[in-house]
Amino acid sequence: MSKIKFYFILLIATVVTLNSCHKDDNNEDVTPPIPYADQYPKDIAAIEDYLNTHYISEVVNNPGQPNDQDVTISKIDNPVTQPSLMSYLNSSTLPRLTFRNVNAHDITYKIYTLVIREGKRNDAVNGGGEYPCNMDGVYAGYKGTLLDGTVFDSSNNGQSLFNLDGTTHDGGTGVIRGWSEGFPQFLTGWMSSNTDGTVRYNDFGVGVMFLPSGMGYYNNAQGSIPAYSPLVFSVKLFGVKRYDHDQDGIPSYQEDLNGDRYMNTFAAGVANPDDTDGDGVPNFNDFDDDGDNYATRGEIKDANGNYYAFDKIPDCSGNQIDPNRLKRHLDKNCIKMNQ
Incomplete structure (x- = not known):
């Protein structure tokens, strides 16, 4: 077994059953997985x-x-x-x-x-x-x-x-x-x-x-x-x-909002700390993080169409310094100009 690559192969068995009153004699029970x-x-x-x-x-x-x-x-x-x-x-x-x-x-x-x-x-x-x-x-x-x-x-x-x-x-x-x-x-x-x-x-x-x-x-x-x-x-x-799963210009690890290094899709109705708009799709996989119908990738560009560095994405007022600011791509109420 090499390099942890385990390939799962589905074996399809074709069974030809002849006319017989003992047609089940060769059938084998399949044990279901243990719960x-x-x-x-x-x-x-x-x-x-x-x-x-x-x-x-x-x-x-x-x-x-x-x-x-x-x-x-x-x-x-x-x-x-x-x-x-x-x-x-x-x-x-x-x-x-x-x-x-x-x-x-x-x-x-x-x-x-x-x-x-x-x-x-x-x-x-x-x-x-x-x-x-x-x-x-x-x-x-x-x-x-x-x-x-x-x-x-x-x-x-x-x-x-x-x-x-x-x-x-x-x-x-x-x-x-x-x-x-x-x-x-x-x-x-x-x-x-x-x-x-x-x-x-x-x-x-x-x-x-x-x-x-x-x-x-x-x-x-x-x-x-x-x-x-x-x-x-x-x-x-x-x-x-690093990967950018939703191709929104923000690497997935930077869409880990609570900073615990783990992001997952939760069951319906369960609050997800990494899902800004609560639509059931965590930000790393959501092309519109704040649910304002504007694509995230357009909200993180400057007036010249260039992407901001992640730590320089401004809030709605243009502030790029306050470490506690709500970046504009996460603010549904912010009017977006660069789309």
Whole structure:
């Protein structure tokens, strides 16, 4: 299995039934998927048992090499010297284990993420230090294992693009839902060039995601991954690729109004913090963010038809300085001139 690309093939079986009083003899029962609400308690119990019985046995420190920051997790045999993964829960220092509650499949998932190295903070010289949102693409390395330690896939290719929105645009690979929940917890690093022309990745985010099967492949067995398998991914975040899903001139990550790095379409009637006009379409996917019947892309241009930098989009009065201003593309009552 290579580079987390799992292709789902629908096999169409054509059955020719002959006249026979025993026509059902060869039919096989098809087992329906286990309800998510029944499977999830088993998954989270297994994951939390794993967190209580395993520890970080090695983090490779080999800067500039493909195995730099490779993480090995092993079963505890000496609790005195081998702190469990769970012992890092909400730690004030790194490593730090946290979890997010994610609503999907009519249940609430608990998604644990272990941050071993957060990544580079803003660096004016080298760059880096960006958090992806769940609609971005990421350049990443990873190792995927089952809870029993079986490794089913790995890659340290920093040029591999994975789209957290699950699509394959721009040549990227669509990924499972769990990745889109975990990667926004890490910062990117920065790149430098070696003398031989190869690329070196520095100060990138490193950690581990622990995913219930409903955030992975669920009932779809994939190679050495059995159906209903919780998954463990150690990951390295090398870089981020920004997308503009609605092509309105504002990158999707800048349409994350509450700044939590997660944007989703909510069920009808549920208030969405990233949906200005409340039409059920979050801003990152809405060509008219404020519902005034003017396209957003026309509202963020100056008098010469040039796009404003995002932080310079004015409010209705023309103010570009007040950090608390309501930018005009989000103000339904603002008269728009540049369309």
